[in-house]
Amino acid sequence: MGDYNTNQDGGCEEVLQGTVLIAGGGPVGLLLARVLSFYGVRSILFERNKTTTSWPKMDLTNARSMELFRKIGLADDLRRQGVPPHLDQHVLISSGLSVKEPLTRWDLPGVDKFRQLIEEVNDGSQPREPWQRMSQAIFERWLRAICDRDPLIDLHYGWRVDNVQETDDHVRTIVVNCDTGVTKTYVTDFVAGCDGASSKVRRSLQIPIDGGPIPACALLVHFKSRDLQRLHKQGRFWHIFFLQPHGGFGAAIIAQDEVETFTVHLFLPLDVDTDKIESKDAVYRALGGIYDDFHIEIDEILVRSVWRPNIAITRTWHGPHHRIFLAGDAAHQNIPTGGYGMNMGIGDAFDLGWKLAAVINGNDGKGLLTSYELERRPVAMRNVEHSGVHFKVHQDLEAIINGGDPKRVDATTEEGIALREKIHNHYQQHDGENKDLGIEMGYRYDSPVIIRDPGEREPPWDVRRFTPTTWPGSRAPSLFLSDGSAIYDKFGKHWTLLSFTATECGKDHMVHAALKQRLVLDVVDLSREDHARAIYEKPLVLIRPDQHVAWRAYSLENLETAMKILETVSGRVEDSPPIMKQQEHVACAFTSTSQTRSQVDEFSLERMGDFQR
Structure with missing residues (x-):
């Protein structure tokens, strides 16, 4: 438990200096607490619910998220909670389970096959870790148990955060016991609002949120069934997307554990009285x-x-005052297609966690905290928009069938054959859902703590593929070295300097600069790794704690230059370039050209309007 005094009749609680108060005990809040602990920082977490969620919600921890879990030593344990690695995760498109065969399918590999692909394709284009299927209900229970055992994390379930007030040197947070109504005030250095779409933290700050719900609703039914002979009538599946009688997409079923647990989503018009639909009837109708x-x-x-x-x-x-931050659904919300929501939240938690810890521990400057929004918000904008792109793939079914009796898709007539071929081609040409690695791993940060050579052009970016590059701001390429070890496993806990040359190139200047600035820096000699050197492009590459490249060069001239580099990437430079100037080079999926933040906002909101209509 945290080392602070409590007052049972309310009052003000002053916690230890450097403690982070976290609002929300879902996956984002719990992971943030764990990342802070990984870097030696205390946290106190308040969650209004008495237990972790019973809702399935997220069901895929993607490859990039698994890399981050590997960084903090939790990837292997996480996998033990999820779907076994030998099972593939096929996605079926079906007109109904009474028909013998699905209309088409996406064949996605399970963990074992994905890992084999990673080992075979050693060109930097693959993730270090495969994805992992697991229901959020299991995920939260697992992560809470880990946090419960952590002496640097103090969990308070059954308490809600009611209000936050920020000053230039602290945050006052009012929390309320959901059973007794007892109110307490905590004074901390920082607060993280991980409290979901209706975030009290965001409302306390009166921060607007742009966008909103699309004109549809879904009835979710989470259930157990051992009737696998009928459920697997068209084959074992991870997802099945179903046509419905109106002639378009309207339902889905998700296999949560490959044993007995499933979730159905039945999409309905807003004016339908869902209370009149029995849960079992909703399942039968969807299937x-x-x-x-x-x-x-x-x-x-x-x-x-x-x-x-x-x-x-x-x-x-x-x-x-950059003492309160938002993460997860408090900052962004998206359609579930693509699985971006929870995985973006994991990215938020890791990014905010290591930066807060670096500032609290005195290793880095407050410019890192400014960089949090500058780096993560463009990622969220692109991914939120892309979740709508995936959803539209399913929505387009109605236009393909184009009226009439939808049962035509299963007819043995020429029209039926042609319709099935059209649906098959549509889904095979638009199969990026869970496969667009450019979206999941290829995001490139742009902020005052990223240093680029102004004479270099940004490498091409592809929504579908991860482009291996050490262009600063990019996630560093993952590959295996000549001895079979993973380059990611060479990265240190904090900052890492990779050296791909045995000749004098000035790396000692960086070492001396790190010592002077008390920056924890691991230096890794990879001078004999010709394959890795070709992919990493420059002899010197500086890697941040989050595995993104902060700076690279052919050589380093002197100690003074090394000092300036470390001061900049660690957020200690007071005269950082203007924020808008930095944002001019954000690489995102909205257009093929660079955009300022205001242009990105305008475009994104325009697309949001399209999906809402």
């Missing part, structure tokens, strides 16, 4: 597709809810 209800044996209904897809971005992610 029936364009045909009559398809009945299965349901052993237990676990939970049910009605939810609306949202496309939204918070305008700013921090308070005016």
Whole structure:
């Protein structure tokens, strides 16, 4: 437990200096606490619910997120909680389970096959870790148990954050016990709002959020069934997307654990009274597709809810004094297609965590905290928009069928054959959902703590593929060295300087500069690694704690230059370039050209309007 005094009848609680107060005990808040602890920083977390979630929500921890879990030593344990690695994760597009075959399918590899691909394709284009399927309900229980055992993390479930007030040197947070109504005030150096889409932290700061729900709702039914013979009638699956009687996409089923747990999402018009739809009937209707209800044996209904897809971005992610920050759904919301929401939250938590820890520990400057929004918000804007792109792939089914009786898709007529071919081609040409590695791993940060050679042009970016490059701001390429070890496993806990040459290139200047600035720097000699040297492009490459490249060069001239480089990338430079100037080079998926932040906002909100209509 945290080393501070409590007052049972309310009052003000002054916690230890450097403690971070976290609002929200979902995956983002719990992971942030763990990242802070990894770097030796205390946190105190408040979650209004008494237990972790029962809702399935996220069901895929993507490859980039797994790399971050590997960094803090949790990847292998996480995998033990999830779907076994030998099982592939096929996605079916179906007109209903009463039909013998699906209309088409995406064949996605399980962990074992994905890992084999990573080992075979050693060109820097692959992630270090495969993805991992796991329901959020399991994910949260697992991560909470880890945090419960951590002496640097103090968890308070059944307490809600009611209000935050930021000053130039501290934050006052009011928390309320959800059972007794007892109110307490905590004074901390920093607060992280990881408290979801209805964030009290964001509301306290009166930060606007742009966007909102699209005109549809979904009835979610989470249930157990051992009737696998009927559920697997068209083959084992991870997802099945179903056509519905209106002639377009309207339902999905997700296999959560490959044993007995499933989730159905039945999309409905807003004016439907969902209270009149029984949970089992919703499952039968979804599985029936364009045909009559398809009945299965349901052993237990676990939970049910009605939810609306949202496309939204918070305008700013921090308070005016950079002591309060937003992360996860408090900062961005998206349609679930692509699985970006939870995985973006994981990225937020890691980025905010290492930066807060670096500032609290005195290793780095407050410019790092300014860089949090500058780096993460463009990623969220692009991914939120791209989740809508994936959703539209399914929405386009209605236009492909183009009216009439949708059962035509299964007819043996020429028209039926042609329709099935058209649907098949559509899905095979637009199969980026869970496969667009450019989106998941290829985001390139741009902020005052990234140093680039102004004479160099940015490498091409592809939504589908990760382009191996050490262009500063990029995620460093993952590959295996000549002895079979992974280059990522050579990276230090904090900062890492990779040296790909045995000749004098000035790396000692960087070492001396780090000592003078008390910056923890690991130096890795890779001078004999010809393959890695070709992919990493420059003899000297400086890697941040989050595996992104901060700076690179052919050589380093002197100690003074090395000092300036480290002062800049660690956020200690007071005269950083103007924020808008830095944002002019944000690489994002909205257009093929660079845009200022205001242009990105305008474009993104325009696309949000398209999806909402």
